[in-house]
Amino acid sequence: MLKLKADLHLHSVLSPCGDLLMTPEEIVKKAKKEGVEVAALTDHNTAENVEVFEFFCEKHNLKFIPAMEAETKEEIHILCYFPDLKSLLKWQEIVYGRLPQQKNDEDFFGPQIKCDFKDDYQAKVKHLLAGAVDLSLEQCLAQVRELGGIAVPSHLDRKHSIISQLGFIPPELNLITAEISKNTKPEIVLEKFSYLNELQFMQNSDSHYLKEIKAYQRLIVKEFSFIEFKKAVQKEEGRKIELIKT
Template identity: 90%
Template sequence: MLKLKADLHLHSVLSPCGDLLMTPEEIVKKAKKEGIEVLALTDHNSAENVEVFGFFCEKHNLKYIPAMETETKEEIHILCYFPDLKSLLKWQKIVYDRLPEQKNDEDFFGPQIKCNFNDDYQSKIQYLLAGAVDLSLEQCLARVRKLGGVAVPSHLDRKHSIISQLGFIPPELNLITAEISKNTEPKILHEKFSYLNKLQFMQNSDSHYLKEIKAYQSLIVEEFSFAEFKKAVQKEEGRKIDLI
């Protein structure tokens, strides 16, 4: 089995909360310095920078997983991972069609910048990406799976999580893996919520600034592929996620 250091929750200048230095290539270069081998760019409700991000990952010999962080109707953040860019862009269309009919207020939320293949600013996205999508948690999970993807609930220990919004994790969701933030020890959550003992935890940097990028986990897989990543998330056939 391979042990691949991974950071699978990163925000670029496309996310309204992302620092202006978080361009795709700068993210990749900082990740490589940190010894990270697998990345996922998970901007809020948009994948406009993922193709360029993938280009720079390949340029610097790093692996990447097409992804997005989606906010459900309940204001729950979900990390959505896909086997290829095509399926991710299908998900982006679903998300865009269900975003609020409201333009981004750049003075309040910050700019939402799409970058080009020179890692320069190309254009600004006018949708309000900081809003919730008109899809329930269950609908999001089901549609991501239908597109061949896998969804992981974001930062259980923070706001905009399943626990903060619902107070518990519905057992019918049959979750195997959920994310915890980089500042939380698993044992603290286990002590507070004993039912979380059955979950496998993913832990990422959730970086909005270059200095925050760091590996907190390793993927235990036979080789790098989306199929192997999916098995690791579902904890199948010896594949899993180990926290560092």
């Protein structure tokens, strides 16, 4: 089995809260410097920088998973991963169709910047990306699955998590994996929520600044592919996610 260091929760300048230095190539270069082998750009409710991010991942020999962090109707953040850019962009169409028809307030949320293949600022996305999508958690999970993707609830120990919003994880969701933030440890989460002991934890940097990028986990897979990644998320056939002790 391969053990691939992965950071699968990263925000570029397109996310309202992303630092202006978080351009796709600068993210890739910092990830490579930190020994990250697999990366996913997960901007808020958008994938407009993902194609450029994929271009720079290929340029710098960094493995790549198409992704987005969506916010459900209940204000739950979920990490959505897809087998290819085409399916991710179909998901983006769905998300854009269910976002509030409201302009971004740059003074409050910050600019939302799309980059070009030279890693320069190309344009600003004007409609608000920081809001919730008019789809329930169950609807989002189902839509992602229909597109061949897989979703992982974000940062269980923070606000805008499935626990902070619902108070528990509905058993009918049959979740195998959920993310914890880089600011905690599995034993701390389990001490507070002992019923989560059957879950596999994912841990990412959730970086909004270049200095935060770091691998907190390894993907245990036979080879790198989206199929193998899905097996790791679902803990199938010996594939899994292994946290790096820090």
